[in-house]
Amino acid sequence: MKDTKNFLTRIKLLDELLSDQYHDYSMDDIVDKINDRLEDMDCESVTRRCIEKDIKYLKEKSPFGVFIKTYPVPAYDKERDRACIKHCLKYEDPGFSIFQKKISKEERNLLREFLSTLGQFEGLAHFEWLDKLKSSLEIAQRRQIICFSNNPYLKNSSLLGTLFDMISNEVVVRLSYHTFPNPDIRSIDFHPYLLKQYNERWYLLGAADSDNKILTFALDRIDDVKPLPEKKYIECPDELNDRFDDIVGVTLNEDHPIEHILLWVSDIFKGYIETKPIHGSQTPQTGEKEQKLREKYPQLKGGMFFTLDCICNHEIINVLCSFGENLIVLQSDGTIQSDIDKTISKMNEIYSSLRT
Numbered sequence: 001m002k003d004t005k006n007f008l009t010r011i012k013l014l015d016e017l018l019s020d021q022y023h024d025y026s027m028d029d030i031v032d033k034i035n036d037r038l039e040d041m042d043c044e045s046v047t048r049r050c051i052e053k054d055i056k057y058l059k060e061k062s063p064f065g066v067f068i069k070t071y072p073v074p075a076y077d078k079e080r081d082r083a084c085i086k087h088c089l090k091y092e093d094p095g096f097s098i099f100q101k102k103i104s105k106e107e108r109n110l111l112r113e114f115l116s117t118l119g120q121f122e123g124l125a126h127f128e129w130l131d132k133l134k135s136s137l138e139i140a141q142r143r144q145i146i147c148f149s150n151n152p153y154l155k156n157s158s159l160l161g162t163l164f165d166m167i168s169n170e171v172v173v174r175l176s177y178h179t180f181p182n183p184d185i186r187s188i189d190f191h192p193y194l195l196k197q198y199n200e201r202w203y204l205l206g207a208a209d210s211d212n213k214i215l216t217f218a219l220d221r222i223d224d225v226k227p228l229p230e231k232k233y234i235e236c237p238d239e240l241n242d243r244f245d246d247i248v249g250v251t252l253n254e255d256h257p258i259e260h261i262l263l264w265v266s267d268i269f270k271g272y273i274e275t276k277p278i279h280g281s282q283t284p285q286t287g288e289k290e291q292k293l294r295e296k297y298p299q300l301k302g303g304m305f306f307t308l309d310c311i312c313n314h315e316i317i318n319v320l321c322s323f324g325e326n327l328i329v330l331q332s333d334g335t336i337q338s339d340i341d342k343t344i345s346k347m348n349e350i351y352s353s354l355r356t
Helices: 007-018 027-040 048-060 105-118 128-136 159-168 240-244 267-275 287-296 314-321 336-355
Strands: 068-077 082-091 173-177 186-198 201-208 214-218 222-227 258-265 304-311 327-332
Touching: 007 027, 007 048, 007 082, 027 048, 027 082, 048 068, 159 186, 159 222, 186 240, 258 267, 258 336, 267 304, 287 304, 314 336, 327 336
Parallel strands: none
Antiparallel strands: 068 082, 173 186, 173 222, 186 201, 201 214, 258 304, 258 327
């Protein structure tokens, strides 16, 4: 007779593990993970025999129609220091769960509208699960009402969907990638955490498996992604979005301080920059502050003055230079003003050489 103490809890945990299509769990793995979860809930641990009885109940006596497969997976025995085969368990039907819940009419309508919009974003349309869900909800093809920009040089358009799946299912991956200066392909074992878009290019942020250092990879420089379900996934220790509070773009130079920057923007672009700030810290200088600045810089006619507080990286330099003579960096307490001056001098040198 099955052990009824915490029985429903164990069945719920078993269902999560057996329906997980991104990790391979042997019986020992299942016992360890269920006991870890039971310990977190201040419940008593159970034996392997108890879990075996629970699985037997699911297969032979439960009303859920459960079919569980056993399959071999190459592994490594650390204690014996040799390769081995572990036998793993999983539901035969990849989409099966005994706790499936039917959605309401209102939820169905909301999902239908959401997926109709989401599915029009190039790249996300390659999500296998998205296509299945759209089919099950009988979502018809409809006119595009929201248009997203996408990088035409992202040759593998399914890569975004693949990485989305790896992050959401907490799977370690082996990235094969190259850089623009060096076309040689290199690889790294990587814990993916976040996908972020900037300037029509997608980036992947995560931690290197070797030292947990947070790294950033542009998707158009990733050549291949191989899942490594045998490796333990390390959850992100911080909220990665907080890393972008002090920068423009995605490049964080952790050893650089935050710089206080004073800008002047011409009448042509002041409205544009006022309504589309360069950075979240952007502040217009008005009243007495503006008056003092106009007295200090009488050669600057009209326009507006702004301040920014952010860390120097190549993205902020590119943005500030992109406005040409319509945006002038008047002061910075770091390297941004001098970096822009060097960039302009180098451009002038090249253009001058072309005229000779």
